[in-house]
Amino acid sequence: MKSSSITIGICQLTVTPDKALNIRNAERMLKGAAKEKCQVAILPEMFNCPYEAELFSRYAESYPDGDTFTMLSQTAAQERMVVVGGSIPERDERGNIYNTCFIFDEEGRLLGRHRKIHLFDVEIAGGTVFKESNILSAGQDITVIKAAGLTLGIGICYDIRFPELSRLMALAGAKLLIFPGVFGMTTGPAHWELLMRSRAVDNQVFVAGAAPANFPEALDQVYGHSMVVDPWGQIISVADDKEKLLIAEIDLEILNKVRRELPLLQHRRTDVYDLRQKM
Numbered sequence: 001m002k003s004s005s006i007t008i009g010i011c012q013l014t015v016t017p018d019k020a021l022n023i024r025n026a027e028r029m030l031k032g033a034a035k036e037k038c039q040v041a042i043l044p045e046m047f048n049c050p051y052e053a054e055l056f057s058r059y060a061e062s063y064p065d066g067d068t069f070t071m072l073s074q075t076a077a078q079e080r081m082v083v084v085g086g087s088i089p090e091r092d093e094r095g096n097i098y099n100t101c102f103i104f105d106e107e108g109r110l111l112g113r114h115r116k117i118h119l120f121d122v123e124i125a126g127g128t129v130f131k132e133s134n135i136l137s138a139g140q141d142i143t144v145i146k147a148a149g150l151t152l153g154i155g156i157c158y159d160i161r162f163p164e165l166s167r168l169m170a171l172a173g174a175k176l177l178i179f180p181g182v183f184g185m186t187t188g189p190a191h192w193e194l195l196m197r198s199r200a201v202d203n204q205v206f207v208a209g210a211a212p213a214n215f216p217e218a219l220d221q222v223y224g225h226s227m228v229v230d231p232w233g234q235i236i237s238v239a240d241d242k243e244k245l246l247i248a249e250i251d252l253e254i255l256n257k258v259r260r261e262l263p264l265l266q267h268r269r270t271d272v273y274d275l276r277q278k279m
C-alpha cells in the first residue's frame with residue numbers, strides 16, 4: 001500500500017428487528033474489516049434499528065450509556081481502527097431524538113458526532129412516504145474531522161442531496177465524504193449512484209456511501225449498493241444488496257492529480273457568488 005493511501009471498509013450488514021443481534025453483527029463485520037487491515041471502518045445508517053420511525057424511540061441510546069456505544073468504542077480500541085458508526089437513534093438530555101453518527105478513534109475515544117441535518121419528509125406518489133420530522137430533531141452542525149491521517153466529512157443519507165453541504169465540507173478540507181444511508185427501492189435505483197458520483201465530481205473528493213443489506217422480511221425493501229467513488233467520479237468499489245464487507249483504497253495522489261489537472265475549486269468565482277456556513 002502506498003504511503004499516500006489508506007484502506008477503508010464499508011460493513012454492509014443486515015439490520016433485523018433484534019437490536020442485540022444487530023450490534024453483534026456490526027461488531028463481527030468491524031472485526032472483519034480490521035482483519036483486512038482497514039484503517040477506517042464504516043457502518044450504515046440506523047444499523048442497530050430497522051428504519052421505521054415508530055422504533056427510533058425504543059432503540060435510542062444516550063451517549064455514553066448504551067450497548068451500541070460500548071461496542072463501537074471497545075471495537076475501535078481493540079482493533080486500533082477508526083470506526084465511523086453509521087448512525088443510531090440518539091436521545092439527548094431533553095428527550096429529543098436525533099439520527100446520529102458517532103465516530104471513534106483508534107483508542108476508542110469519541111472523535112466526533114454528526115446529527116443528520118436534513119430530515120427526510122417526502123411523499124412520493126406510488127412510492128416512499130416518510131415524515132422523519134414527526135419523530136426526529138434535526139442536527140445543526142457540519143461535521144468535518146481528522147482521522148487516520150485524513151480529513152473526513154460526514155453526512156447522513158438525505159444530507160447527500162444538498163450539494164452546499166458537501167461543498168462546505170470539501171472547502172473545510174474534507175478529502176473523503178462519508179454518507180451512511182438507507183435508500184429504498186423508489187429513489188435508490190434512480191438516484192443513489194448519481195448522487196454519490198455527483199458529489200465526488202463536484203468537489204473532487206472521494207465519496208463513500210454505506211448502506212445496509214436488504215432484509216427480505218423487512219416492511220420496506222432497501223437498495224443496498226454501498227459504494228466508493230473516486231474524485232474523477234469513477235466507482236472504485238460497489239456491493240449489490242447482500243451482506244458484504246466492501247474494501248477500497250483512498251489514494252490522495254489521485255485526488256491531488258485530479259485537482260491539479262482540472263482546478264475546479266480554484267476556478268470558483270467567489271467575487272460573483274459565495275457560500276457560507278451560518279453557525
Ligand SMILES: O=C(O)CCC(=O)C(=O)O
Pocket residue numbers: 119120156157158159161182183184187188191
Ligand atoms: O434521499 C433519498 O432518496 C432517501 C433518503 C432517506 O431515505 C433518508 O434520508 O433516510
